[in-house]
Amino acid sequence: MSTSFRRKAAAVTFAVLGLSLAGGGIAVAQPTAKAPAEAVQPAARSTNAQPPVTAESARKAKAALKSGATTLAASTTIVVVNANGTRARGTGTVIKYGVGQYEVQFANTVTNAVFVATIGRADACCIPPAGEISVAARLGTPNGVFVQTRNSAGTPADLGFHLVVHTS
Known part of the structure; x- marks a missing residue:
């Protein structure tokens, strides 16, 4: 009985995983919206060096x-x-x-x-x-x-x- 239950649980798990990847994974992998052309990376910060000891x-x-x-x-x-x-x-x-x-x-x-x-x-x-x-x-x-x-x-x-x- 437990072997049968484990096989069914494994089959259900793989089915849910497959449907999740097929349905939601594609949408995440290929977004429809493109970033606007005016979007730029934030400016690089300074080297954060300490000032010299006076x-x-x-x-x-x-x-x-x-x-x-x-x-x-x-x-x-x-x-x-x-x-x-x-x-x-x-x-x-x-x-x-x-x-x-x-x-x-x-x-x-x-x-x-x-x-x-x-x-x-x-x-x-x-x-x-x-x-x-x-x-x-x-x-x-x-x-x-x-x-x-x-x-x-x-x-x-x-x-x-x-x-x-x-x-x-």
């Missing part, structure tokens, strides 16, 4: 490392940064390089840390503007995190953000 940034990084411990057992540090590059709350020193380019320096080394950032506002009002955010370890600065913010079109834009750094 003497001022290096000086601040060394001062921050001297003021704090260089190793921690495990810690989580937060900072909330306004769009203009000022620190709203949390710890760390914020340096604004250009449109949408920020560096946040901490009193400890963050080279093996985990960085999490999101677009956000410092106040409790309103929903933040839509956009994109990227974080990376700051090249040449062991206690720094580089943050790049962009609008939804991919153009660099000054946007406030929340940054969480977890070291273990």
Whole structure:
């Protein structure tokens, strides 16, 4: 009895699959509408290279490392940064390089840390503007995190953000 049932189930499965591919698969494989001629690919983004470390940034990084411990057992540090590059709350020193380019320096080394950032506002009002955010370890600065913010079109834009750094 079970062999008969398995054969019928297999036959029904193949029949449904065949009908699905014959009916819907052809429509998907050969769309009737063509893309408009004026449709273009989005512009390629920049190389996303970090700006070079300035003497001022290096000086601040060394001062921050001297003021704090260089190793921690495990810690989580937060900072909330306004769009203009000022620190709203949390710890760390914020340096604004250009449109949408920020560096946040901490009193400890963050080279093996985990960085999490999101677009956000410092106040409790309103929903933040839509956009994109990227974080990376700051090249040449062991206690720094580089943050790049962009609008939804991919153009660099000054946007406030929340940054969480977890070291273990």
